[in-house]
Amino acid sequence: MARLVPVADPADPRLADYTRLRDVNLRKSLEAEHGLFIAEGEKVIRRALATGHPARSFLMADRWVEPLADALDAADAPVYVAADAVVEAVAGFPVHRGALASLRRLPLPDVASVVAEARRLLVLEDLVDHANVGAIFRCAAALGVDAVVLSRRCADPLYRRAVKVSMGAVFAVPYARMAHRRDGLDTLRKAGFTLLALTPDASAVPLTAAPSGERVALLLGSEGDGLTSHWLAEADAPVRIPMDAGALASGVDSLNVVAAAAIACYALVSGT
Amino acid sequence: MARLVPVADPADPRLADYTRLRDVNLRKSLEAEHGLFIAEGEKVIRRALATGHPARSFLMADRWVEPLADALDAADAPVYVAADAVVEAVAGFPVHRGALASLRRLPLPDVASVVAEARRLLVLEDLVDHANVGAIFRCAAALGVDAVVLSRRCADPLYRRAVKVSMGAVFAVPYARMAHRRDGLDTLRKAGFTLLALTPDASAVPLTAAPSGERVALLLGSEGDGLTSHWLAEADAPVRIPMDAGALASGVDSLNVVAAAAIACYALVSGT
Known part of the structure; x- marks a missing residue:
């Protein structure tokens, strides 16, 4: 089963993967350092998971949990559930398509x-x-x-x-x-x-x-x-x-x- | 010669053509009512003029006047010259390419x-x-x-x-x-x-x-x-x-x- 974790504080350190998604410089260093990337929206998240990228966590408003339920159940990662305003405060913009996932990068082939x-x-x-x-x-x-x-x-x-x-x-x-x-x-x-x-x-x-x-x-x-x-x-x-x-x-x-x-x-x- | 007109007040009614350029609904009604459209940047403004669209006016920071001097001289319309902050306050966003022109629409052929x-x-x-x-x-x-x-x-x-x-x-x-x-x-x-x-x-x-x-x-x-x-x-x-x-x-x-x-x-x- 999906591990649903309600979160109310945008400063919660467990949401650090999702910080200021439009800040290119910040994201470059943060994503390189942690070997992660962000997928947005149900379709894209499903493709990222289906191609073998392990989830670190998910972040979404609760209305997005049900459409993604099977994928969340199958992934071994926490699902942070937060109000739209909290997601916006972390990401730095209104996330229209709702669901976000932080995924692990795979080693690039040569x-x-x-x-x-x-x-x-x-x-x-x-x-x-x-x-x-x-x-x-x-x-x-x-x-x-x-x-x-x-x-x-x-x-x-x-x-x-x-x-x-x-x-x-x-x-x-x-x-x-x-x-x-x-x-x-x-x-x-x-x-x-x-x-x-x-x-x-x-x-x-x-x-x-x-x-x-x-x-x-x-x-x-x-x-x-x-x-x-x-x-x-x-x-x-x-x-x-x-x-x-x-x-x-x-x-x-x-x-x-x-x-x-x-x-x-x-x-x-x-x-x- | 170009008619240069310094403007310092974003609320100056002579700048009304340039109001809130990213407000799609406002622009639709304003442009339809006055039969105008906006061109941005030297290259695009020159093409609009060269294809016979009469200028109603221009709005730009003074550094853009010289590169456009010949076109402004040839056009029978005032050139409002304003600080970047004034242009931004009118247009509603920072106008990177600097020069704006308000031009008259031509009747569309059938x-x-x-x-x-x-x-x-x-x-x-x-x-x-x-x-x-x-x-x-x-x-x-x-x-x-x-x-x-x-x-x-x-x-x-x-x-x-x-x-x-x-x-x-x-x-x-x-x-x-x-x-x-x-x-x-x-x-x-x-x-x-x-x-x-x-x-x-x-x-x-x-x-x-x-x-x-x-x-x-x-x-x-x-x-x-x-x-x-x-x-x-x-x-x-x-x-x-x-x-x-x-x-x-x-x-x-x-x-x-x-x-x-x-x-x-x-x-x-x-x-x-």
Whole structure:
């Protein structure tokens, strides 16, 4: 049975895992130190548990206990039950979807093992926005990209907002993080991947004419500036999404990174 | 020369156009009543002016005057110059990109004239999120969709946040709003458009095998539930983005509406 524990004081130390969920700097150090992450909402919590992430605890208003009862019963962790105002005081914002879970991070596999069975990869260089990372995982999962490889500084897919925007896809797509660009990309090359660099550059090859192969990795750059020159130089070919000539003339010269990633995943998977 | 007018009082009635920019209900009635909309940031303001929208006024901290000097000189409207704190007090939030403009809306063309010269159309049913509408316009512009048709209740592309997220693409892509679904879709059919309804339904035709034609209109539904049954029933064919079987099994069964729209625009334009 679920261990329900009523809590009335936002300063209760047992709720420390849920402190100020929108404070990115605080969360980074707190989550790293304790090896935890936060899942929000019934659907996402269920996916996190189903993919083997052990719960440390749960925090929710009592109306969320019943819909989650079977999952709470199965988890060996306390369920802190508190009024909405208490949850808001701890989390620092009104938690609309109600239920929160603090879960244990699992050790990340290394790049070589994540890509061992993959044919279609995304490689993300230094994306800073958690919502974008989450949305890209959602695209990758839905369209059938086999794995994602992150640069050293790319935003954390298990940050609450990334998890939420991904609708839990961060648990469905295996991923690894490179320690160094050169070693990481070398690992991909040695595994036989063709590295394609997505760029708005008009001289790049259109996606529809991109070199294909048994194993293809698509490199995607950050929100503002796209891939850096170091990354572009390491790729086997630059590729682009064909843009409308009229749009270019009127100054609409790019897609946002999620739209670009969605199209690239679609082309990557359906083109082969 | 620009008419610079220093303003120190957030309650100054000359700043009424800029009141509480995040208050959706207030803005809807205020903008409709006065036939205005707000553009934010140098790039977007320049595009709004360049596409023939007359300025009613501008509001900015003085550091933004110089970068916009030529545009302000050319516009016949007062430039209210105020401290950041005053702008924030009026707008209701810190305006990071600094410059704001209040511009006059132009009369919207009717559906028949907007689609007269178009070959590739997007038709949006009842999207409620302004950021999504803006992002979809950006995709449409970048990829070369010729025009957008909105359902009667679809969110306003000239709402500040839609304009901003679109990066000004709402000025680049012609659009019209239907008064009624049936009449609107009839107009498209009479103009020779094949109507394709985008749906996650697994029994729909994959996009890559969709019926093409001289003129194709792609119907896109709202964020939560997709197209309603009325709209699906009016289409010539339902089409879907092929999803990964494994993803479906693990519950990642859909893309967000912007990712879906990006892929659909890409397929719509590149497939023909």
